[in-house]
Amino acid sequence: MRTGIRLAVAALIIVAGFVGFRMAAGNPILLEDVQAVSHGGALVGVTLTIRNAGPPDRLLSVDVPGSQMALLKSENTNPVPVPASRTVSLAADGAHIMIGGLADPPQEGRLIPLVLHFENAGPVKTKARFSAPMAMAGGAAGMTMNHGAMGSTEYDVPEGEPAPSLSLAAEPTAEGGFTVRIAAADFTFSKEKADGPHEAATGHGHFYVGGAKIGRVYGNSAEIDGLPAGEHIARVTLNTNDHRTYVVGGQPVTATVILSVE
Secondary structure, three states, rough: OOHHOOOOOOHHHHHHHHHHHHOOOOOOOOEEEEEEEEOOOOOEEEEEEEEOOOOOEEEEOOOOOOOOOOEEOOOOOEEEEEEEEEEEEEEEOOOOOEEEEOOOOOOOOEEEEEEEEEEOOEEEEEEEEEOOOOOOOOOOOOOOOOOHHHHHEEEEEOOOOOOOOOEEEEEEEEOOOOEEEEEEEEEOOOOOOOOOOOOOOOEEEEEEEEEEEEEOOOOEEEEEEEOOEEEEEEEEEEOOOOOOOOEEOOOEEEEEEEEEOO
């Protein structure tokens, strides 16, 4: 019994030393909830969550062994900013990963290896679990979806309902971040009704920077800091309680503003 206890303690010491080595090597990036889903034909889309416990970073590219194509799709094809000490998502309605021409057709439950390359953290390996596309009436934040079924993630405002509109402005903060001011007309923000059924001109916003999904907004402002230097596109969409994007006159209700970080 004592020998078993000594072995367990030794194992804990080894694990602790390994964790310390990873942090000392300057890799604070943790990838979670990595999911792959068919986008039709030979295309596979990947979504995931990025936890950055370190300084500002950028996701530059992705490699997928055994594939003919691996692309990071983002705003204006720019690297995806990963703010310091923050969790962001690569989601189907924002920046995400597209894979084409895998050597073996993916089957339900298959693990697809990926290597994500960050500007500061360097390469980070992970695996995406493949699953069939999900039929959905309205997409939850961060949920994967088939591009061929994107219509199910939008809500066309019919005649007789208020038609929301949106504009944004950005104000720098004393801490070096930004307050994004959200001016929504004919629309009511409601945190209490999120995830519930649709009600006319009611819902919340989805907030993105450089294509990375920062989270939801339930009022007339959103905060962001810890961005890497450069210009970043901040974007907000207005969404129904069940997360569909409002569409007026054939156009999603969305607005952008540029955040410039020195």
